[in-house]
Amino acid sequence: MSPNFLNGITLLLVYQLVGEVSTRLLNWPVPGPVLGMLLLFITLLLSDGLESVVEPASSALLSHLSLLFVPAGVGVMVHVGRIGSAWLPISMALIFGTLITMAVTAWVMVGMQRLLGRRSTHAA
Template identity: 65%
Template sequence: MNFLNGMTLLLVYQLVGEITVRLLVLPIPGPVLGMVMLFLTLMIRGNTPEPLQNASTALLSHLSLLFVPAGVGMMAHFGRIADEWVPITLALFFSTVITMVATAGIMQVTSRWFARPEHEGGQRDE
């Protein structure tokens, strides 16, 4: 029953995200908005409820199965991928570089926000 409650909670957040996106005509996927809402809820709560913990652990243990449809799609469209390998490779390369640079920049900014103030003599408070 615990697992079922956690799955229900995950699906409710997905549904709320879908409804919100469709009502407000937002250019993001509904499940992504639902995930952001769930994240904010968990941040406000400060902890994860046990049913949600159980459901998410069970889903993550079978995460590799979620890649099967993507692999089948790659094989079904292999000819098209082979024909357009240069733009695909360039898009993957540049998006990876941009993501790494953005992640590094965000990490630098947030590490400055959360850095502890230094005391006299250059010693940090520990």
């Protein structure tokens, strides 16, 4: 393991810890890792050299991303009886959640195209 990887993974874990502790202390209804990612994102926007520290660890984690789905798959298999008894609400949530996500994504894309189209016409 290279020192760059260790520095990057340490930084990622510190941000996750800061997010977790912050949400518990402030009693916020946001998962700690999500707040940690938001803080890391803000830090990356404000800092120039931090990307080179985080990149080796994030690339290594992303290359093994499929392994992170194993616990979810095990959870589904453990609770297959519960899922079978509540198939209708689960199916409706999946269908409507997907449709809402697609609609919001399309709306954001159209809005961004209009915004970027206006900027390019003003720049020309």
